[in-house]
Amino acid sequence: MDKLKMHSPDLTEQNVDKIAELFPTVLTESIDGDGNLVRAVDFDLLRQELSGQVVDGPKERYQIDWPGKREALFAANAPVAKTLRPVRDESMDFDNTQNLFVEGDNLDALKLLQESYLGKVKLIYIDPPYNTGNDFVYNDDFAETTEEYLRRTGQSDELGGRLVANLETNGRYHSDWLSMMYPRLKLARSLLSADGLLAVSIDDHEIASLRMLLAEIFGAGNYIATIVWHKMDSPKNSARHLSEDHEYVVLIARDAETWRPNLLPRTDEMVARYKNQDDDPRGPWLLGDLAARNRYEQGVYPITTPAGRVIDGPPPGNYWRVSRRKFDELDEDGRIWWGDGSVRPGIKRFLAEVRDGVIPQTYWHWREVGSTRNAKQQFHKRMEAAAGGNFFVTPKPVGLILRLIKIASDKDSVVMDFFAGSGTSAEAVFQSNVDDGGQRRFISVQYPEPFVEGGSGYETIAHLCRDRIRRAAAEMSPSVDEATRFDGGFRSFQIDTTNMADVLSAPDALTQDRLDFQTGNVKPDRTGEDLLFQVLLDWGLEPTMPISVEQIAAHEVFVVEDGALVACFDDQLTPPLVREIAKREPLRAVFRDSGFRSDADRINAEQVFAEVSPGTDLKAI
Structure with a gap:
């Protein structure tokens, strides 16, 4: 019976597999740190495969580089022996919700969720720490100290003396x-x-670096736009130089050729511009200019107005945007507006015929999406805190995220925020679903960063974030029509070490008092539900799938989404239990390897499934 690997995917191995499929000749062998023979890539050959000329050696090229970049790439690809442990006490509607909250380092979370949500997330919004020179909470092991950086870049010697x-x-x-x-x-x-x-979201400190970083990771051709968010509703008179009234939201697509924005609804002000000065039965219209700057060969001809004035042609440097023939057709259909009969005509654009919405623009004013002051007021009201409450100082306004969700998601999309902060994105998902009856789901990830001062009763930002989500759901749920299901819950998980015990040891280190521990491969403090969620992640299934617990042959059995997976992690597994599960013909089944009383029982289980349910993918942990 095959065993699940029970750790996050090794992205390096996956990348080597892809390279091997495209360029099998570049694969070679090497010795790893433990002296084992492993696959490797001959990068000199790979460079030659990707070049149209003879490659002599590395060449200068346009790129972003910094001390620690290779370590950062390694950190992205390296697997982690961790898991998500469910925390029911911190969850809401755990058994029914499709929303996910993860407490822990988002680098680990992204690795653990790789296979479960691969290619499934429609919108990721993040508001990472702005680089103001302070220490990072996300201080990965490969980040350098100031002294290390100065030595590496030749600005100081080994003793710390200045060289520049x-x-x-x-x-x-x-x-x-x-x-x-x-x-x-x-x-x-x-x-x-x-x-x-x-x-x-980003400010001036790192927008240039962020743009280059995104171009390298996503490809420069997938850049969409940089939104300027006018965040201040009044100047900051305490500014040292100029009042910085804006921030940015950089947008980049997985594939710019595929991604298209949803249109934004027209405002009342936009609609009010449409008038019906001539009582046209087709309704209100807006006057469009007949002249345009784009060269059009058939766009130069004279026009005679109803008053007899001859307009020799379009203004200098311009062209009529339609041909003479098309102009006459529009005039006959009453789509040309002549005014008093002596002025240059225009084209009538009817409200009923224009697109149902407007294309998003790159300047977002605080009156439309909220300001930093609005965000703090919203947050303090939500948390029932005084305006001076010292527990979160930089929330984003809900309106800002609402607009992003509107232009970049569908009604059933997954929306992710792995710098969840105060929980604005999750609340915006709730509000979006209330507004249009959607069933969007959110994934929020927040590090349990402790509050330096105060915290208004919350130990960490993660605790505060969960409470904000609960409060938002409690307020919005009653406003939803009974016919529309409102998912105001979330399954809360905590990143922890793997559920699997390290039972490997050298023969001379194995003593009598450790024999009982060595027979089990699961840590003693872990439950069957803990094991189930690690199995879901390992199998690439979503940790929000519906789960029921049944008693079969006196054993606890987990049934995931009506048979997508059936799991039993009990000891003393019996043949009747195995046969009863096999009769259900699940897509997947998993047992605890040490749960079988003997090797014969394990082999018998494989034979039972081969006979009763041959289509089941059978595994053990």
């Missing part, structure tokens, strides 16, 4: 920030659907 007049200490912060972001963005890309979009 002005130390570029700020460069260290760029390196830290880039090393932190690179693996997370690389993993996020693979979660996006073919028509998915990544939106990143």
Whole structure:
């Protein structure tokens, strides 16, 4: 019986598999750190395969580089022996919800969710730490100290003495920030659907670096736009130089050729521009200019107005946007507006005939999507806190995320935020579903960062984030029509070490008192439900799938989504139990390897499934 690997996917191995399929001649063999023979890639041959000329050696090229980049790439690809452990006490409607909240480092979370949500996420919005020179909570092992950075870049000697007049200490912060972001963005890309979009909030400190980083990971051709968010509703008079009234949201698609924005609804102000000055039965219309700058060979001809004035042609440097023949057809159909009969005519654009919405623009004013002040007011009201409450200082307004969801998601999309912060994205998903009756799902990931001061009773930002989501759901749920199911819950998980015990040891280190421990491969504090969710992740199934617990032949059996997976992790597994599960013909079945009383029982289980349910994918842990 095959065993599940029970750890996140090894992305390096997957990449080697892909290279081997395209260029089998570049595969070679090497010795790893333990002296084992392993597959390897001959990068010199690979460079030659990808070049149209003879490659002599590495060449300079346009790219973004920094100290620690190779380590960051390694960090993105390396597997982690961790899992998601369910925390029912911190969840809402655990058994029915499709929403997911993960507490822990988002780098681990992105790895653990790789196979379950590969290519399934329509919109990822993140508001990462802005690089202001402070230490990062996400301080990965490969981030350098200031001293290490200065030595590597030749700005100081081994003793810390200056080698240049002005130390570029700020460069260290760029390196830290880039090393932190690179693996997370690389993993996020693979979660996006073919028509998915990544939106990143950022300020002036790192927008240039972010643009180059995204271009390297996603491809420069998939860049969509940079939105300018006018975030301040009044100037900041305490500013040292200028009042920084805006931030950015950088948009990049998984595939720019596939991604298209949803149109935004017209505002009342836009609709009010349409008038019906001549009582046209087709309704209100807006006057469009007949002249255009785009050259059109048939767009130069004279026009005679009803008052007899002859207009020799379009204004200098312009062209009529339609041919003479088309102009006459429009005039006959009453679509040309002549005014008093003496002015240059225009084309009537009827409201009833224009697209049902407007294309999104790149400038978003705070009156439309909210300001930083609005965001704090919304947040304090939601949390029933005083305006000066010291527990989260930089929330984003719900309106900002609402607009992103509107232009970049469908009613049943998965929306992800792996820098969840105060939980604005999750609340925006709830509000979007209330507004249009959608069934969008959210995935929120937040590190359990403790509050430095205060916290208004919350130990960590993750605790605060969950409470905000609960409060938002409680307020919105009663406003939803009874015929529309509102999913206001979430399954809460905590990132923890793997459920599997390390039972490997050298023969001379195995003593009598450790024999009982060595016979079991599961940590003693882990439950069957803990094991189930690690199996779901290992098999690439979503951890929000519906689960029921049944008693079969006096054993606890987990049934996932009506037979997509059936699991039993009990000891002393009996042949009647195995046969009863096989009769259900599940797509997948998994047992605890040590749960079988003997090797004969394990072999018998394989034979039972081969006979009763040959289509079942049978595994053990």
